[in-house]
Amino acid sequence: xxxxxxxxxxxxxxxxxxxxxxxxxxxxxxxxxxxxxxxxxxxxxxxxxxxxxxxxxxxxxxxxxxxxxxxxxxxxxxxxxxxxxxxxxxxxxxxxxxxxxxxxxxxxxxxxxxxxxxxxxxxxxxxxxxxxxxxxxxxxxxxxxxxxxxxxxxxxxxxxxxxxxxxxxxxxxxxxxxxxxxxxxxxxxxxxxxxxxxxxxxxxxxxxxxxxxxxxxxxxxxxxxxxxxxxxxxxxxxxxxxxxxxxxxxxxxxxxxxxxxxxxx
Numbered sequence: 212x213x214x215x216x217x218x219x220x221x222x223x224x225x226x227x228x229x230x231x232x233x234x235x236x237x238x239x240x241x242x243x244x245x246x247x248x249x250x251x252x253x254x255x256x257x258x259x260x261x262x263x264x265x266x267x268x269x270x271x272x273x274x275x276x277x278x279x280x281x282x283x284x285x286x287x288x289x290x291x292x293x294x295x296x297x298x299x300x301x302x303x304x305x306x307x308x309x310x311x312x313x314x315x316x317x318x319x320x321x322x323x324x325x326x327x328x329x330x331x332x333x334x335x336x337x338x339x340x341x342x343x344x345x346x347x348x349x350x351x352x353x354x355x356x357x358x359x360x361x362x363x364x365x366x367x368x369x370x371x372x373x374x375x376x377x378x379x380x381x382x383x384x385x386x387x388x389x390x391x392x393x394x395x396x397x398x399x400x401x402x403x404x405x406x407x408x409x410x411x412x413x414x415x416x417x418x419x420x421x422x423x424x425x426x427x428x429x430x431x432x433x434x435x436x437x438x439x440x441x442x443x444x445x446x447x448x449x450x451x452x453x454x455x456x457x458x459x460x461x462x463x464x465x466x467x468x469x470x471x472x473x474x475x476x
Contacts (some may be wrong), residue, residue, distance in 0.1 A: 221248035223282070224381060224413040225270060230279035232265055239265045241437035242279070247430075252407055252414040254424040256459065257434035263417045266434070267383055270415070271303065272296045283381070301329065304379035304412070306370050306387050312358040318345070319354040322372045329377065344372045347409065348402065364395035371402045375410060382406050384416040388423060396423060403427055421463045425449075433459060 225247035232240040240262050247253040268274045269281050272288045281288045323341045348368040388396040400423050431448045433441045435455045
């Protein structure tokens with residue numbers, strides 16, 4: 212193949228090379244390698260304790276590696292000072308498992324919080340921006356309600372609206388469907404897809420839900436004992452002969468079958 216006919220290599224928004232991290236002599240990351248091309252969604256799977264959240268905290272700059280490199284848009288996170296880390300984090304929209312909403316603030320003020328804290332936007336402009344953002348996630352009617360008055364799915368949508376209000380280039384989701392019923396899970400998956408479509412954002416999603424993962428991912432990564440043991444698009448994953456991939460998918464199917472057959476209360 213000639214050089215002229217080759218497609219240019221995709222720009223990498225996130226890149227992790229040979230990342231190691233131990234706590235008290237116990238290895239959490241054992242040489243993680245991972246790339247997330249610009250504008251794509253990568254879903255990170257694995258059993259509890261496989262290192263998924265530790266990896267994400269390194270990307271956010273909340274942890275420093277023992278060895279290895281984490282690059283966000285080509286810049287090495289571990290070499291950033293505090294002002295540089297704060298600037299880098301402005302590019303990130305983060306949706307935590309527990310939403311991290313302020314119970315004492317209504318929906319409007321929760322979503323407006325990043326604008327008031329990080330920008331010099333006027334209150335009329337904040338009102339306009341928040342109302343537009345709430346409209347995009349179907350929450351215009353809930354602006355004056357408080358988190359405790361909302362369903363789990365609505366809280367997730369508020370969390371997403373707040374995470375994306377600054378139009379971040381990178382979205383990080385830490386198990387966003389944990390503890391949710393199937394209908395709400397489907398709504399959250401749709402929100403993640405909407406984030407990619409509306410913002411053109413690069414997304415890294417942690418989830419144990421294989422059905423959700425296959426539905427939203429451009430690429431999937433399976434972590435096992437602190438390493439990424441398989442990486443590729445959904446079709447590649449379905450056909451993988453890697454023993455850990457086969458075991459992970461088999462166990463997920465077994466759990467889902469048991470849940471489906473369980474008697475309803």
